[in-house]
Amino acid sequence: MLFDTHTHLNVDDFDEDREETILRAREVGVKGFALVGFNVNTIRRAQEMIQGNPDMVGIYGWHPTEAIDYNAAAESFLLKALESPKVVAVGETGLDYYWETSPHDVQEKVFRRQLAIAREMHLPIVIHNRDATADCYRILKDEKVGDFGGIMHSYGETDEWVQKFLDLGMHISFSGVSTFKKTDDVRAAAKLVPDDKILIETDSPYLAPVPKRGKRNESAFVAYVAQVLAETRESSLADFEALTFKNACDLFRLDFDGTNLTKRG
Template identity: 50%
Template sequence: MFFDTHTHLNVDKFKGEEAELIEEARKQNVKKMAIVGFDTPTIEKALQLSRDHEGVYSIVGWHPTDSETYTDQVEEKLIEQLQLPKVVAMGEMGLDYYWDTASKKSQHEAFKRQIKVAKELNLPISIHNRDATEDTYNILKEAQIQDIGGIMHSFNVDTYWMEKFLDLGMHISLSGVVTFKNAPEVKEVAQAVPFDRLLIETDAPYLTPMPHRGKRNEPSYVRFVAEEIARLRDCSIEEVATQTTKNADKLFRLT
């Protein structure tokens, strides 16, 4: 059984197909998934899908590229939503220095405020980090994030940083990037990460794994992430599925 710990079935690219894709994922033994909301419309859709479908959970937060719009009102609403049934974590939050849509100052402030909320509610967090690894690490360390832990979503840096984030109590989640030929560092991470701190995800509709790269990603494709990890770790795909599902269940307090 697979657990896709980060998917965006709540975006427009899937509009009208959500139930069909959830069913297709189930046929591929993806029995659980966490749909991540990152702004007002996607949060509402994530909550709706988790209400309507068994094995579907929500993660809600404010994306760093939208941090200029993170207000007191947004935070108050998030606090309400985070306490709803089947919300298992807060995110995705973090830093993104690739897209020039929000100042570093606003990103840092929104990130720190969300961490504070997550700690008050005792929820794990899901971290978006793009071209901002050192600052992401420093903010998490300063916040003593090990109190709640969380996920380095679609981890795409090297084993040096993997160790540092693990030391903060974070889990390492691998996406379709691990199947790419031009991602040797992520393949090394897949081999080195402790089995009890490893998660898998699709980040659908993005980062489609081989052999479907170039097409829209879907939750059912998380099996290709698991297959590559199994190959790299020289173990069975069943072992990867079992362990990563167990890790997600424990982190999200589903067991």
């Protein structure tokens, strides 16, 4: 039983074969999909998909690479989208110093704005961090993220950093990055995360895990991530899957009856 806590099945890359892709994931045991919408178009598509699929929930926010386009209209659109009972978190937001498509101060402002929204709406926050670990940490600490919690998504940092983010009250989610040959430091970090704070994800269509590296990623491949992490943590695969599924339901405040994910009342 797998929960892909961060997938973008709602992007154009899946326009040709979205239904088949979802079925492949269900066939390998994916029982929960958190669709992440990060701008107007991807939020709209996620809303459509969630309507027809009881195993899907939404995470909506504004991506740091697009922070420059965040304005009053974007915010009111986002606030409205976040009102849906099938929304489980705010994000992905954070900082991206790799692409440099938005100035750092603008990214920080938009990031802090979404932290305030998450606090106000009692929702956890989903953090995208690329080459900006120290600044992400500073802002999360400053905004007392532990009051409402959140996820360091697609964790790609060291074991030293993981302890600091855990101390802030964050959950840590591992993606295909944890399966790459050269990411021993990420696997070392995965060993340190307590049982109740670890999550798994694909971040599809990006970052496909070994043995699919370089291909378009899809939610079915979360099974490869689970396998590597179960081995790393010297856990049985079944136990690790059950654990990460439960953690996702607890953080997102979801009940699961075998088919439907519903918000706890």
